[in-house]
Amino acid sequence: MLPFDFDYYRPDTLQEAVGLLQYLEQEGKRPFIFSGGTELITLGRIDLATTEAVIDIKNIADCGVMQGSGDHLFLGSTLSLTTIEEANLFPLLTRIASGVADHTARRKITLGGNICARIFYRETVLPFLLADSQVLLIGPNGKKIVLINEIFNGELVLEPGEFLIQIATENRFIRAPFFSVKRRQQWDTGYPLITIAALKMDQQIRVGISGLCPFPFRSREVESALNNQGQSKEVRVEGALAVLPQPILDDVEGSSEYRLFVLRNLLFDMLAALDRG
Structure with a gap:
């Protein structure tokens, strides 16, 4: 059970949903767009999320x-x-x-x-x-x-x-060669330490990372360093690590130093897999 009450709406059309969203915002009810509900339930139970109105769009x-x-x-x-x-x-x-x-x-x-x-x-x-x-x-x-x-x-x-x-x-x-690995420090379904995803298009590697920073990202600077074919893999990886967005997370899942250690190894694995493609 959630520790707060809210009005529940389940529109059947996009236009109905937009109208409800506008109306409820004008009423100051801070409506929550709801399609699965897991986040509202998870965060609501620990008082990190609240709302006075839910708009469930699953019927659309x-x-x-x-x-x-x-x-x-x-x-x-x-x-x-x-x-x-x-x-x-x-x-x-x-x-x-x-x-x-x-x-x-x-x-x-x-x-x-x-x-x-x-x-x-x-x-x-x-x-x-x-x-x-x-x-x-x-x-x-x-x-x-x-x-x-x-x-x-x-x-x-x-x-x-x-x-x-x-x-x-x-x-x-969708058909391009890809690489993806998720690393966790704890159990199989615990929060991830690092998730890395990569695609190879036109002989260039594209990289996205989640869990390293307090936001997921794709960085053109990181990709530029990794795609510098004139350099060794070691130089390419260290160049990518030098231009990462900041800050690097340091929390109960893993220290910033450990996250960088894991990412460094994953980048070598990624290059080994996609340089062959």
Whole structure:
């Protein structure tokens, strides 16, 4: 049970959801967009999240899309991670999603819920950052399509009243060689220490990392160092470590020094795997 009361709404259309969101915000109720509910339940029980109104968007058909059309794969924000994992339409995303929490939790956690979470890992965003995916949003001014790399800065930066409908990814990225590893210091389903994801496109490696900093990221500076083919692997890895975003996390999951040690080894493993591709 949650230690607070809230009004619950379950709209059937995007327009109804947008209208509700505007109305509730005007009423000062700080509405919570709800597609799986795991984060609200988890954080609400320990007084780290509260709301006076929930808008459950699982009934909206556009948010549950999972289909290929033309040169793109379209994935809706309310798809559960288990559904994505079982369909396996985007292998790198499947690998990342299958490592989030445990199987029972993944049946509830949704793609949009993970990407827009307050918990900072948000690792399912990594494949989309690497694939230059496009996001379909809706808000008071209607729908818009934006490159995810243009609006993701540690978190999905949305305008007031906007929410995520779908993510579109080109097939050429989906078919690209990839590398992905998650390292945990504790049990198999504990919080990750480091998650690394990489794609190789046009002989260039793209890298995304979660768990190192208090936000997931893709860094062009890190990629530039790793793709410097004129240098040894040691120089490339050390060059990448020298330009990492800051701060590096130092918490109960692992010290900053240990995180960097783990990342250094993962980068060598990644180069060994993708330099051959």
